[in-house]
Amino acid sequence: MSQFPTGAATPASIVDALKTETGHSPNVRASFAKGRCVRGTYIPSDQAEEITRSLSFTRPSRVLARFSVGGGNPKVADADNLVLRGFSFRLGDVDQRSDILTQSAPVHYARTLDQMLAFLKARIPGPDGRPDLENVKAFSVANPETLHQANYIAAHPPPGSFAGTTYWGVHSFPATNSRDETRFIKFKIVPVGGSVTLTEDEAKMKPADFLHEDLENRIPAREIRFSVMALLDRPGDPTMDVTIRWPNEDRREAVRLGTIVITRIEPNEACDAFMFDPANLAEGIGHPPDEIFAARHAACTISFAKRR
Template sequence: MSTPTIQFPAAATPASIVDALRAVAGDPPKVRASFAKGRCVRGTYRPSDRAEEITKSRSFTRPSRVLARFSVGCGGNPDVAETDRLALRGFSFRLGDVGHRSDILTQSAPMHFARTLDQMLAFLEARIPGPDGKPDLEKVRAFSAANPETLHRESYIAAHPLPAGFAGTTYWAVHAFPATNSRGETRFIKFKVVPVGGDVAPTEDEADAKSADFLYDDLETRIATGDIRFSVIALLDRPGDRTLDVTIRWPDEDDREAVRLGTIVITGLEANDACDASIFDPANLADGIGHPPDEIFAARHAAYTISLAKRR
């Protein structure tokens, strides 16, 4: 059998990315194109005494209410099993008051699966199911062999255990954000959101016994019996760090200098309509946190807006 030839699509657009995400999931109606399965929550944010060293953004330097959403899966399948070991966990949150709001989107892996929009579209198109309801594995293998960086995220997820719950998972925003402090000093940071108390993973036997909705059951139990706390961390750049390639991590990223910007405390469940009626818009960043320069981030606002229109 000959190996299929993989060709990049010409000039991928946010609309074509949304269509491809939906096609991979079987085009389910009225759901997000990505991270379709989710639960809306509310809470508070309190800054640390070091936040202003990094950014003048009032989203991060002032206390505020928080609207957030925990989610599962990187695609548009609203029925994804939470026991799927390769499914991402997502945590999107909105900080700040009117006029100074920031929406930050994080996930349970520190890199994205594509460097450019064309590569992202080709990755997805290789995985669109055929008439039998399954993707062409030869096409997937050929694409992966030609684009090995698109496997970095999957390899990272596969190397880590199934999380015990949303509350015991570390999340990353995969982009490099320019942050400007009150002295006018700008440097790149990456956001890392770490559960207070550290990551929690079940044993193999416990993982095998989990239900398909265990993340949501655990979330409801945790909120009913207390609160859930996360530290919002800024990982600080070094000379030579790449800011355009979201498929790779910065060198020694887990061991480099970091500053805790503040603490998010999740205090209650919120009606899903509070999160579903609009979008967590990655382009919505209060002054002091700039837009990352990479190509994937540049397409997010339009893609999320298109996805919202389609699910309405």
């Protein structure tokens, strides 16, 4: 197989490749299959309207959210330090809703849909149940930007709690405020109580579902709060390539849009009954211009139909 994109990718082929890579688990999400549905509230800050006029972010609302562990295996161990953690949430009222999908790394693993399909195909297991490591290595050499996400994960300790993990929206979102001024932002969801991490030895000792058990222990004490931050763009920031970060992204200006407080566990059926649709954004937050985002709505719709 060529190590270079061929132009054959579609949202349907991406979903099929995701399912093939992880063994075609039936009735589960193609990605971030293992998760826990939760409920909470959103309280906007007095600075939110400076960034966006979206009523999802400038008005208080209930929140439906889902914490998750990356990959398509619904039985993956929570301590697996090679996969992402996810946090998807829905803000706003019925006609002013926004769905925001975030993850525990600030970049995606592919720049284009073709590259994403080639990345997944390179990792599809062979007859022995394992991917061809030489094929994976050859693809990575030919497409070095696809290693940025894995390198970020490898450079950071495993999360010790969903509540103590920082999450990013990897896309550049055009945000328009009440003065009709538009600029790009990136979402960063920061735990109010600080980061909670594990050493590799500690992670090895954890039970398979420890992140989920930790949620159940923290929620009664109201210990799960996140600041919803908007990282502000600067001239020349890359807005089309989700495999790279904005320059000095960790040290640039950010505005707190509001606070999410998780208040209770919900039955997973409450989140499984619909999909967190990245294209569902209330006016004032626009669709990012990159190719990956453009395909995500269709891919989510296809995956949702398959698991229904």
